[in-house]
Amino acid sequence: MKLRKVTAASAAVLALALAATACGSGNDDDSSGGGKKIKIGIKFDQPGIGLKQPDGTFAGFDVDVATYVAGQLGYKPDQIEWTETKSADRENAIQRGDVKFIVASYSITDEREQKVDFAGPYLLAHQDLLVKKDSTISKGTDLNGKKLCSVTGSTSAQNVHDTIAPKAQLREYSGYSECIAGLQSGAVDAVTTDDSILAGFAAQDKYKDQFKLAGLKLSNENYGIGLKKGDADLKKKIDDAIEKMESDGSWKKAVDKNFGPANYRNEPAPQIGHIVK
Structure with a gap:
């Protein structure tokens, strides 16, 4: 009988210990920092x-x-x-x-x-355009007849085409890296998305002093x-x-x-x- 009581008590202590361990383990995060991730x-x-x-x-x-x-x-x-x-x-x-x-x-x-x-x-x-440093594109309507690049599934280039430059030739690439490479090679004349994203690409060492932002502020993001x-x-x-x-x-x-x-x-x-x- 005593043995059963001791066993039950031990089991209860063990259960509490396991519960406490479970609460303090894992990758759950909170705003208190500590040792968690x-x-x-x-x-x-x-x-x-x-x-x-x-x-x-x-x-x-x-x-x-x-x-x-x-x-x-x-x-x-x-x-x-x-x-x-x-x-x-x-x-x-x-x-x-x-x-x-x-x-x-x-x-x-x-x-x-x-x-x-x-x-x-x-x-x-803001949505903007990235162009070559010597480009004459300075406003949205300058894109008429020009090749404008954005990524597949993005609405940025379509918005420009629909509202500003209906004669712009849209080019869709799988990623902005491909658009930027196309701009560098001359395959496209401009790339459009958020100016912060465009600035980040243009700031890379391999593109230093090659591009500029048109500064058009086509949207607020x-x-x-x-x-x-x-x-x-x-x-x-x-x-x-x-x-x-x-x-x-x-x-x-x-x-x-x-x-x-x-x-x-x-x-x-x-x-x-x-x-x-």
Whole structure:
């Protein structure tokens, strides 16, 4: 009888220990830091924004913003697990819990806000054109009769064709790297997408002093940090982190470092919660 009581007590203690271990293990992340990891979604293929480099490290403006925000949440750089989040899967990645938040040239839109929440914005970008340094293209209508490149599935080039230059010859490539290479070779006359993305490509050493941004501001793209809908506490913490990054000069340093070589004329740091339509 005593043996059974001791066994039952031991089992209870063991169960409590296992439960405590389960609560403290795994890769679950929170905003307290400690020894845990935090999973953050970024782009892996956008120079100047989010790029996985040949040595396995990551660089870009979004990477710098995400690293700063994570630091304010209590995570060191080596506690960050970078997760590639392609544009079409960003909302799903947040809803599935694959990442804690996403910093990936993620424009805030009414449609997306039905599915996820956004902190920020932390950058105001614009759709623009990238052209050769000696190009005479200076306005949208100059694209009539010219070859305009964007990636397959993007609406950027189609928008220009439909609203500004109906005689532009659209070229769709599988990625922006191919568009930029086409611009360099003369296969296309201009590339269009967000100016921040274009500036990131143009800032690469291999393209130094070859291209320029037309500065047309064809749209307003308010980049926000996507997170799970209803997580007001995390949203507030990220908003506070962005404000601190802007006020202590880290934001401007990140802009200059990642976009400066392309002479990117960035907008001032946006006001938290203010969406420019």
